[in-house]
Amino acid sequence: xxxxxxxxxxxxxxxxxxxxxxxxxxxxxxxxxxxxxxxxxxxxxxxxxxxxxxxxxxxxxxxxxxxxxxxxxxxxxxxxxxxxxxxxxxxxxxxxxxxxxxxxxxxxxxxxxxxxxxxxxxxxx
Ligand SMILES: [Zn+2]
Ligand SMILES: [Zn+2]
Numbered sequence: 767x768x769x770x771x772x773x774x775x776x777x778x779x780x781x782x783x784x785x786x787x788x789x790x791x792x793x794x795x796x797x798x799x800x801x802x803x804x805x806x807x808x809x810x811x812x813x814x815x816x817x818x819x820x821x822x823x824x825x826x827x828x829x830x831x832x833x834x835x836x837x838x839x840x841x842x843x844x845x846x847x848x849x850x851x852x853x854x855x856x857x858x859x860x861x862x863x864x865x866x867x868x869x870x871x872x873x874x875x876x877x878x879x880x881x882x883x884x885x886x887x888x889x890x891x
Contacts, residue, residue, distance in 0.1 A: 771785070772785045775791040775794050777791070777797070777798070808859055812860055813860075816860040819860075822866065825866055825868055825871065826851040830848065833848070833873040834848060837872045837878075839875060846878075847875065848875050849875060849876055850878075850879040851872070851873060852871065853871060854871065855870055
């Protein structure tokens with residue numbers, strides 16, 4: 767049996783041979799972690815500003831008019847009037863096209879929205 771084979775670093779263009787499980791050399795491992803962090807967190811203030819935008823308010827009103835009931839409750843056969851317009855896929859920045867994509871929004875009631883944000887992290891098992 768050969769010892770764990772070395773492969774080129776996953777960072778495109780980098781030819782450093784690595785044997786680590788994540789497939790990055792030391793330099794690019796740090797870099798890839800930094801980038802991930804930047805893309806998942808949107809500044810709180812920026813987000814707030816986004817929700818003040820006219821474009822968002824119009825989109826929100828449109829979503830509520832075509833889907834007035836909570837989607838999660840409806841999937842369980844329960845009819846609950848929705849009050850929160852939620853992004854199915856979270857957006858990275860206010861310039862992210864997903865932020866103003868009507869197809870990426872869904873109507874939820876307050877309690878479903880709260881439980882979504884509370885449990886919005888990977889669960890084991
Ligand atoms: Zn590398
Ligand atoms: Zn609900």
